[in-house]
Every structure is written in C-alpha cells, then in structure tokens.
Amino acid sequence: MRERHIVFRHRALDFWLARGAVLVIVCLQLLVINQLSFGPRWLAPAIELVLLIPLSVATAWTQAGIRNAVADHHWQAVSRFRVMIRRAALILTAVISLMNCGALFLLVRALIEGHAGNGTTLLIDALNVWVTNIIVFALWFWSTDRGGPPTCGLVERARSDFLFPQMTLNDPHLRDWLPGFVDYLFVAFTNATAFSPTDTMPLTPRAKLLMLAEAMISLLTVALVAARAVNILA
Numbered sequence: 001m002r003e004r005h006i007v008f009r010h011r012a013l014d015f016w017l018a019r020g021a022v023l024v025i026v027c028l029q030l031l032v033i034n035q036l037s038f039g040p041r042w043l044a045p046a047i048e049l050v051l052l053i054p055l056s057v058a059t060a061w062t063q064a065g066i067r068n069a070v071a072d073h074h075w076q077a078v079s080r081f082r083v084m085i086r087r088a089a090l091i092l093t094a095v096i097s098l099m100n101c102g103a104l105f106l107l108v109r110a111l112i113e114g115h116a117g118n119g120t121t122l123l124i125d126a127l128n129v130w131v132t133n134i135i136v137f138a139l140w141f142w143s144t145d146r147g148g149p150p151t152c153g154l155v156e157r158a159r160s161d162f163l164f165p166q167m168t169l170n171d172p173h174l175r176d177w178l179p180g181f182v183d184y185l186f187v188a189f190t191n192a193t194a195f196s197p198t199d200t201m202p203l204t205p206r207a208k209l210l211m212l213a214e215a216m217i218s219l220l221t222v223a224l225v226a227a228r229a230v231n232i233l234a
Contacts, residue, residue: 013180014142014180014181015059016059017180017181017182018089018139018142018143018181019052019055019056019059021135021138021139021181021185022048022052022092022096022139023052024135025048025096025132025135025136026045026048026049026052028128028131028132029041029044029045029048029099029103029128029132030042030045031124031128032103032125032128033121033124033125034107034110034121034122034125035106036102036103036106036107036125036129037099037102037103037106038102038106044099047095047099048092048095048096048099051088051091051092051095052092054088055085055088055089055092058084058085058088059085062082062085086143089139089143090143093136093139093140093143096132096136096139097136097140100129100132100133100136100217101217103125103129103132104129104217104220104221104225107122107125107126107129107225108220108224108225111224111225111228122225122228125225126221126222126225129221129225130192130218130221130222133192133214133217133218133221134185134188134189134192134214134218135185135188137188137191137192137210137211137213137214138181138184138185138187138188138189139184140210141161141162141184141187141188141207141210142181142184144161144206144207144210145160145161145162145179145184145207146159146160146161146178147159159204160203161202161203161204161206161207162179162187162200162201162202162203162207163200163201163202163203164177164179164183164199164200165199165200166179183200187200188214191211191214191215191218192214192215192218193218195215195218195219196211196215197211
C-alpha cells in the first residue's frame with residue numbers, strides 16, 4: 001500500500017506536465033499569424049480549454065482521492081476514475097491532432113495557391129505547426145504506452161510500447177524505472193527531427209504507427225512548408 005502511494009506521488013507531476021503541454025499548444029494556436037483554421041481563430045483554443053478545464057479538475061480530485069486511499073475498494077475506484085480521465089484525455093489529444101493537421105493542410109493549400117503571405121510569417125507558422133506536432137505526439141506516446149497513465153502503480157508490469165535505453169541497462173538502480181512525460185516529449189522531439197526513431201525503439205504496431213504519423217507530418221512541414229518559405233525569403 002505504501003509503495004502505491006509513493007509511485008502515485010512520484011507520477012503525479014506527469015499529469016500536470018501533460019495538462020501544461022495542452023496550455024502551451026493553446027498559446028501557440030493563438031500566435032498563428034495566417035488564417036489556418038476552418039473557423040474563427042479562437043475556436044480551436046476555446047474547444048480545447050473547454051475540454052481541459054474539467055479534465056484538470058478531475059485530475060486534481062483523483063489525486064486527492066489517492067492520498068486518502070487505504071483499502072482495495074478505494075484503489076479500484078481510483079483505477080476506474082483514471083480510466084475515464086484517460087479516455088477524456090485521448091479525446092482532447094485527438095481534437096488537438098485534427099486541429100493541427102487542419103492548420104497544416106490550410107498552410108500547404110495557401111502555398112500551392114499562392115495566398116500564403118510573406119516568407120517570414122510562413123516560417124513562423126510552420127515552426128508553430130511543427131512544435132505543436134511534437135507536443136501532441138508526446139501526449140499520444142504518454143497516453144498509450146503500457147496502457148496509459150491509469151495503469152501506473154496499479155499493474156505490476158504492463159506491456160511496453162517503447163524500448164527506452166534505461167530498460168536495456170543492467171543497473172539495479174534502474175530496475176523499477178518508468179518513463180515520464182518528459183521522456184516521451186524527448187522521443188517525440190527526436191522523432192520529429194530525425195524522421196525516424198533514435199535511441200528509443202517502438203515495440204508495438206500502434207507505437208510504430210504513431211511514430212510514422214509524426215514523422216510524416218514533420219517531414220511535410222519542414223520539407224515543403226519551411227523550404228517554400230525560405231525560397232520566398234530568397
């Protein structure tokens with residue numbers, strides 16, 4: 001029981017890092033210069049905040065319940081509630097993904113039709129889409145690996161979707177090591193810059209598909225949009 005409390009306290013920060021990452025995405029969307037949304041510029045951030053606020057309240061309520069959990073039925077209730085939170089978080093992540101893909105589509109279409117503004121604004125918006133892509137896939141990796149955050153501390157050894165370097169080391173201090181949100185953010189960043197896995201390997205089909213999707217979006221953003229913007233500047 002004590003070990004569960006220790007694990008949950010240690011992993012609690014990850015939930016708030018993920019919620020903070022969504023706020024960063026909202027800010028990035030508000031900083032877009034060109035018209036890269038299918039509706040008003042504030043629509044996507046508003047939808048995401050409407051989903052984020054109750055999700056954050058539920059997260060805080062669950063973490064308060066964890067501190068008071070002493071019996072098995074308490075932990076079962078925590079597990080059920082965390083599963084519901086995960087589903088809501090996946091919906092939020094899917095909404096952000098669709099919004100970012102829509103922004104990229106509109107940016108590419110504007111480039112093709114020649115109505116994309118000047119090169120400087122294109123570079124800024126391309127960077128915006130690229131950074132958002134990294135953050136949103138960090139959320140996908142974190143939400144899906146080993147069954148997602150709800151299994152943390154409640155399942156002995158859930159199946160891993162990613163093979164991190166720490167998992168291959170014969171170090172007793174790393175025997176119980178588990179990746180956190182920052183680890184997934186690093187994986188998303190290296191995958192977006194290298195267009196392929198680097199030090200962390202995908203082990204399952206869903207992990208491979210997620211990394212494939214991120215690399216494709218990143219490649220399209222960097223190779224097509226950014227290259228075109230640099231050409232305009234030249």
